[in-house]
Amino acid sequence: MATLKQVAAHAEVSVQTVSNALNAPHRLRPDTLERVNKSIELLNYRPNRNARSLRTSAVELIGYCVPNWPNQTHLVMDxxxxALCAAAERTGRHILLFTAPPGVDGMPTYDDLHARRLVDGFVLSQTETHDPRHAWLKEQGIPFVSFGRVWKETTQPGPWVDVDGAAGSAMAVRHLYETGRRRIAFIGWPKSSGLAEDRYGGWRDECKKLGLQTTGLSIRCREDSLDEGARATAALLDAGRELDGIVALSDILALGALRELTRRGITAGREIGLTGFDDSPLADVVSPGLTSLRQPMDDIAGELIEILTGAPDGTPTERLLQPELVIRGSSAPG
Amino acid sequence: MATLKQVAAHAEVSVQTVSNALNAPHRLRPDTLERVNKSIELLNYRPNRNARSLRTSAVELIGYCVPNWPNQTHLVMDxxxxALCAAAERTGRHILLFTAPPGVDGMPTYDDLHARRLVDGFVLSQTETHDPRHAWLKEQGIPFVSFGRVWKETTQPGPWVDVDGAAGSAMAVRHLYETGRRRIAFIGWPKSSGLAEDRYGGWRDECKKLGLQTTGLSIRCREDSLDEGARATAALLDAGRELDGIVALSDILALGALRELTRRGITAGREIGLTGFDDSPLADVVSPGLTSLRQPMDDIAGELIEILTGAPDGTPTERLLQPELVIRGSSAPG
DNA sequence: CTGAAAGCGCTTACAG
DNA sequence: CTGAAAGCGCTTACAG
Structure with missing residues (x-):
């Protein structure tokens, strides 16, 4: 492995000049620059990142805790x-993966990684309603950005990027309305989830705006499972609500709904229009395909990295992105 | 942030002694060690990893290229x-994620990450039959270990860990046999895939061993999709083979089979026993649940890290692990 | 525009 | 068992 010193010797300049050729080429006279570059190429020189980091005390590494929730598969994590990796690389950075216990128990791990200079900061995801990590990191002065808002707070404890769940639900309702549905139900989660309330509110408000009924048409599942989605659907149908549309808070719940509909001989996309959330691989795997709201991953990742790595001052550090409705057979015109 | 020097001053010893307290505590007199440790704790000292790496020229980071194959969702990547992260951490290491173009076009990225000392070596996965990466890395002298064998080679180009696909298929056949099935079909991929031939061979050999018919009972799909799995199932049924069992090469194909069976009013786990491969989240999501062969992720990850990070000399660098049959409703006794 | 020097925070032979 | 010194490979003021 060639070093700066060897390149300098080869190009007959000082190490400082080689360093400048790499980091501030405009400081060199064109002919010097060319000579140095030739030596760099000839010796196949690659700057040692550790040496650089030691000097600048920036490692250009961003920590991300790989989630491990057995009961909630992260269907769009890949x-x-x-997207996060690609966005980081566009700024010369990379993602360092680590594991940590959930909640506040994991914070020493975050602290340690930062203190030992393995990372410059963190991207948080899987943000929970009462997530304690954000406030903890903020207090320690450790840089971070969150994918997802911390719902219990009135003011967010730090910079975040999120997808507009209310707008997503509204898009789903409007789409079902436009395909002829007039009695559109909502299958959600418990009130304690901020994310769930966001999406629920979007359904409710859009229904009202369109003059559609909402009372008796929403139901909360205890957990995000197929069985719960099926159970909720059964309950709605058994209550004689005469639905013709269902907006489900997740693809998993939607798939549960789909199963129950199929069991009763009801075809999604004919008698009932159905939509899910997240556009997971599952959505494309069922038949009919599941209409779902896609999170714009590339944009999300780009914003996260931009905020974390210090965009130009004055850049907003709160960004709400719009989901995209991916239309498949489950919401074909009835 | 405290440094070694500050800790040394506080404990009234030399920096060398503090370093030893951390890396070779047995060299210190117990009372000195205790005094140093007290100072370390008091100053909340954490060794700077960059400085260490610069000196030792080991970064304790392992590169892993995050796959992005739009047409083949990596259902068990999370x-x-x-598992890989946890295994790395057990040895004080971490995983560095990066993106690279597929095949040989991506190799400069690997080379660069290694040359600039961002990583010590690589874990390869998504190994393809004609994967050029292994030989390339070997030639460059860049450390790596592969999850999956390179099938075209007679001798493997480097260390690997893999799951015994033939044994997996055999387990599936035996299980279906034990639940009363006697005409067990195989739905696979093209011959060009080594992985597919491995699993196919396991089905064929186990059937022969049990005295079961194989001719006319195997079919190759063009790609790993639901539709292909359904098509293959339809073809087998239409040919009047009177199947009572299906071993599918993947969960995706199995789900396709399940769809076709359901469409014809055939219940998996009653008239026909069905198994998949990989025990992906999909397996648990369908109804009936899909019996599938689980890859022992923790063991795989542990072996990968052990091989890559230089286990004691003489440790074998080729390890074939056994999958585990996870039994669900799709193979209930007929 | 170019160069000599200091220093980032560690570890590692080597002496004592 | 403990310490003084060199050095890992860079970057960064500072002089010239």
């Missing part, structure tokens, strides 16, 4: 990670 | 990543 998409998110790829 | 499990794999979590």
């Amino acid at each position: 998409q998110f990670l790829h | 499990q794999f990543l979590h």
Whole structure:
């Protein structure tokens, strides 16, 4: 492995000049620059990142805690990670993966990684309604950005990027309305989830705006599972609500709904229009395909990295992105 | 942030002694050690990893290229990543994520990450039959270990860990046999895939061993999709093979089979026993649940890290692990 | 525009 | 068992 010193010797300049050729080429006379670059190429020189980091005390590494929630499979994690990685690389950075216990128990791990200079900061995801991590990091002065808002707070404890769940639900309602549905139900989660309330509110408000009924048409599941989605659907149907549309808070719940509909001989996309959330791989795997709201992963990742790595001052550090409705057979015109 | 020097001053010893307290505590007299440790704790000292790495020229980071194959969702990637991360951490290491173009076009990225000392070596996965990466890395002398064998080679180009696909298929056949099935079909991929031939061979050999018919009972799909799995199932049924069992090469194909069976009013786990491969989240999501062969992720990850980070000399660098049959409703006794 | 020097925070032979 | 010194490979003021 060639070093700066060797390149300098080869190009007959000082190490400082080689360093400048790499980091501030405009400071060199064109002919010097060219000579140095030739030596760099000839010796196949690559700057040692550790030496650089030691000097500048920036490692250009961003920590991300790989989630491990056995009961909640992260169906779009691979998409998110790829987008995050690509966005980081566009700024010369990379993602360092680590594991940590959930909640506040994991914070020493975050602290340690930062203190030992393994990372410059963190991207948080899987943000929970009472997530304690944000306030903790803020207090320690450790840089971070959150994918997802901390709902219990009136003011957010730090910079965040999120997808507009209310707008997503509203888009789903409007779409079902436009395909002829007039009695559109909502299958959600408990009130304690801020994310769930956001999406629920979007459904309710859009229904009202369109003059559609909402009372008796929403139901809260205890957990995000197929069985709960099926149970909720059964309950709605058994109550004689005469639905013709269902907006489900997640693809998993939507799939549960789909199963129950199929069991009763009801075809999604004919008698009932159905939509999910997240556009997970599951959505494309069922038949009919599930209409779902896609999170714009590339944009999300780009904003996260931009905020974390210190965009030009004055850049807003709170960004709400719009989901995109991906239309498939489950919401075909009735 | 406290430094070694500050800790040394506080404990009234030399920096060397503090370093030893951390890296070779047995060299210190117990009372000195205790005094140093007290200072370390008091000053909340954390060794700077960059400085250490610069000196030792080991970064304790392992590169992993996050796959992005739009047409082949990596359904168990989150499990794999979590296991890999945890295994790395057990040795004080971490995973650095990066993106690279597929095949040989991506190799300069690997080379660069290694040359600039961002990583010590790589874990490869998504190994393809004609994967050029292994030989390339070997030639460059860049450390790596592969999850999955390179099938075209007679001798493997480097250390690997893999799951015994033939044994997996055999387990599936035996299980279906034990639940009363006697005409067990195989739905696979093209011959060009080594992985597919491995699993196919396991089905064929186990059937022969049990005295079961195989001719006319295997079919190759063009790609790993629901539709292909459904098509293959339809073809087998239409040919009047009177199947009572299906071993599918993947969960995706199995789900396709399940769809076709359901469409024809055939219940998996009653008239026909069905198994998949990989125990992806999908397996648990359908109804009936899909019996599938789980890859032992924690073991795989542990072996990968052990091999890559230089286990004691003489440790074998080729390890074939056994999958585990996870039994669900799709193979209930007929 | 170019160069000599200091220093980032560690570890590692080597002496004592 | 403990310490003084060199050095890992860079970058960054500072002089010239």
